Amino acid sequence: EQGNVEAVFTADHPEDNLKWHRQIREQGFPVKVLPVFHPDAALDIANPEWGNYMLYDLGQTAGVEISTMTEVREALAKRIAYFDSMGCRTADHAFPRIVYREAEEYELDDIVGRVINSKGAPTQEEVEKYQTAVLRFLGKKYAERGWVMQLHYGILRDTNSKMAAGLGSGAGFDCISASSDGEGLAALLDLLSREEALPKTVVSSMNPSDQVVIGSILGAFQTEDAGHLQLGPSWWINQTPLGIRTQLGYMASLGIIGTAIGFSTDARSALFWPRHEYYRRILCDALASLVEEGLYPSDKDALGRLLRDVCYENTKKYFGI
Numbered sequence: 001e002q003g004n005v006e007a008v009f010t011a012d013h014p015e016d017n018l019k020w021h022r023q024i025r026e027q028g029f030p031v032k033v034l035p036v037f038h039p040d041a042a043l044d045i046a047n048p049e050w051g052n053y054m055l056y057d058l059g060q061t062a063g064v065e066i067s068t069m070t071e072v073r074e075a076l077a078k079r080i081a082y083f084d085s086m087g088c089r090t091a092d093h094a095f096p097r098i099v100y101r102e103a104e105e106y107e108l109d110d111i112v113g114r115v116i117n118s119k120g121a122p123t124q125e126e127v128e129k130y131q132t133a134v135l136r137f138l139g140k141k142y143a144e145r146g147w148v149m150q151l152h153y154g155i156l157r158d159t160n161s162k163m164a165a166g167l168g169s170g171a172g173f174d175c176i177s178a179s180s181d182g183e184g185l186a187a188l189l190d191l192l193s194r195e196e197a198l199p200k201t202v203v204s205s206m207n208p209s210d211q212v213v214i215g216s217i218l219g220a221f222q223t224e225d226a227g228h229l230q231l232g233p234s235w236w237i238n239q240t241p242l243g244i245r246t247q248l249g250y251m252a253s254l255g256i257i258g259t260a261i262g263f264s265t266d267a268r269s270a271l272f273w274p275r276h277e278y279y280r281r282i283l284c285d286a287l288a289s290l291v292e293e294g295l296y297p298s299d300k301d302a303l304g305r306l307l308r309d310v311c312y313e314n315t316k317k318y319f320g321i
Helices: 019-026 050-062 069-085 105-117 124-145 161-167 184-192 206-221 241-254 275-293 300-319
Strands: 007-012 032-037 091-095 147-152 201-207 230-231
Touching: 019 032, 032 069, 050 105, 069 105, 069 124, 091 124, 105 124, 124 147, 124 184, 184 206, 201 206, 206 230, 206 241, 206 300, 230 241, 241 275, 275 300
Parallel strands: 007 032, 032 091, 091 147, 147 201, 201 230
Antiparallel strands: none
């Protein structure tokens, strides 16, 4: 409240009952606190614990006994409907890289049935087939409900196994992976576009060298709704002054900077929120440099509207808050 924050988004697993969100809503807290659908565990079929998660966490919560691909979709659809009823407006997905490999339904049923019953680990090809099918389904559901699909990749998790074992996962030992060739992302967007089911989508990579690839691919699939696809603001090296300036340059060169949705903090505490001010100051300085170079008009009112849109109005409109 003191920081004038209007909305906070939290990362929540599909099986979460969201009881705290309900309590906040019932108590009339003035700041909107909205869940983010975070189905990474359901997508991570290569994880040895995937079968138990699908059967006893996701499956039991959704009231679905999962043994086929159809039942995976049914369970996810039920949880999406519940999250939507609790005000969810977006879903977030993290990958080492975006993959794409189509498969027949009987292949997907075989993969799900075998892995969920502990009859064999999936091959890399099977992982890609399953993840493609799930993302295809999720993209359609998000489009139906007007949700934003967020994809971020280029992440290597817990690379220092000794330190992660002592301090736990996500304790500071993740790092950037090699850049992606972009083929998987382009193929996924093409599939959803062909099926008239391409939701508003934000794509980020932890690797700053991916930004030009992402920006060029998004440009091939933009819709009549300006800014429908967004080059997402990632973090780590991308949240330094150099990283922010580089991303702003790519957005201005490969898209329309006035349709951008600003900055994401991936906040772990309230101390992260000032990063929005950090971003705003760098954005103002970058625009001033363009004006000094004669590349942008020296129009204070027009520049003010652009800054307000990028830092505030676009985000409210994009996420429907």
